[in-house]
Amino acid sequence: MPELDEDHMMAKDLNAFDLISFSSGFDISGLLTHSEYLNCVERFVSKEKPEKILERVKAMVDKVERVVVRKDEKACEGVKLEGLDGNFVIAVRIYRLMNELVVIEVKRKEKKVGGGQFWRTQLRPLLLELALLHGNASK
Amino acid sequence: MGCFNSKPTRQSPGQVDPVILASQTAFTVSEVEALFELFKSISSSVVDDGLISKEEFQLAIFKNRKKENIFANRIFDLFDVKRKGVIDFDDFVRSLNVFHPNAPLEDKIDFSFKLYDLDSTGFIERQEVKQMLIALLCESEMKLADEVIETIIDKTFLDADLNQDGKIDMDEWQNFVSKNPSLLKIMTLPYLRDITTSFPSFVFNSNVDEIAA
Numbered sequence: 001m002p003e004l005d006e007d008h009m010m011a012k013d014l015n016a017f018d019l020i021s022f023s024s025g026f027d028i029s030g031l032l033t034h035s036e037y038l039n040c041v042e043r044f045v046s047k048e049k050p051e052k053i054l055e056r057v058k059a060m061v062d063k064v065e066r067v068v069v070r071k072d073e074k075a076c077e078g079v080k081l082e083g084l085d086g087n088f089v090i091a092v093r094i095y096r097l098m099n100e101l102v103v104i105e106v107k108r109k110e111k112k113v114g115g116g117q118f119w120r121t122q123l124r125p126l127l128l129e130l131a132l133l134h135g136n137a138s139k
Numbered sequence: 140m141g142c143f144n145s146k147p148t149r150q151s152p153g154q155v156d157p158v159i160l161a162s163q164t165a166f167t168v169s170e171v172e173a174l175f176e177l178f179k180s181i182s183s184s185v186v187d188d189g190l191i192s193k194e195e196f197q198l199a200i201f202k203n204r205k206k207e208n209i210f211a212n213r214i215f216d217l218f219d220v221k222r223k224g225v226i227d228f229d230d231f232v233r234s235l236n237v238f239h240p241n242a243p244l245e246d247k248i249d250f251s252f253k254l255y256d257l258d259s260t261g262f263i264e265r266q267e268v269k270q271m272l273i274a275l276l277c278e279s280e281m282k283l284a285d286e287v288i289e290t291i292i293d294k295t296f297l298d299a300d301l302n303q304d305g306k307i308d309m310d311e312w313q314n315f316v317s318k319n320p321s322l323l324k325i326m327t328l329p330y331l332r333d334i335t336t337s338f339p340s341f342v343f344n345s346n347v348d349e350i351a352a
Binding site: 013014016018020021022023025026027029030031032042044045097098101131133134 | 177200201209211235268272274278282283287290292294322331
């Protein structure tokens, strides 16, 4: 396997421990935070191509007022969604798992009061459409 | 608990001297004091006894004292350095220290190995990995077929289990982590670097001036 340079750091397939480390049980930052914002993560498995997933997300955001799409500097396949009212920031990142499977990771920082609406009513339903709803690996 | 030195300090009884803790960790004295405020609030959330119980730990992390999680359990067990079933302030600071951005890599690698070695045999066995992967999938929306899970574990072990004995020992883990540094991401909490400024809501009495005199 060729060595990966920095630009491709994120392009390596996820291994078993990468997946395991996704558990919320490992995120002990909850020990340190007491604020008006909630930090949440959700992940989905999908068979769609990363480009298509991100296109669908951007197309949906285009139609929503007061939400913009920004580049996610930390991920080579990801975007950041910002609520212009300061209610939330959402990072959507795609990781490759194996074959055509990908993991869509959504990290949200949203105001405890009123910050979750965009996620609940727009983004999550869209991602559920794109997600694999059963563990079927076959075409 | 309750060690003290010859300088009179305005600490509550039973608290370990912050100067000693600061000298043995990556935290400064005022950071140790900030951690003490944090510790006080967590350790009094269910029973006010100056110790963090499993329930209080779960409450702090999940905001739900009843939520059980195999991984949080492992972290709790590792924080419970003296194996008393509760975490005292000394345990708390020394364990959080491993998550400090400046903590030595070897400590993080060691901690992560112990985290995944569920039954503490000194090896991360294949069925432990499977158990953890399944636990992870149960708590999320991710759906994977059993064959996919097996393939993922096979590929991981091909990479990590160099002597192909079906388990990963510490040396193999060190090697694997050096090839996959992102695995240690969970072992660093960037907030810890600036804890006194990250959490202005913590009002605490700083004894730094008295101690430095």
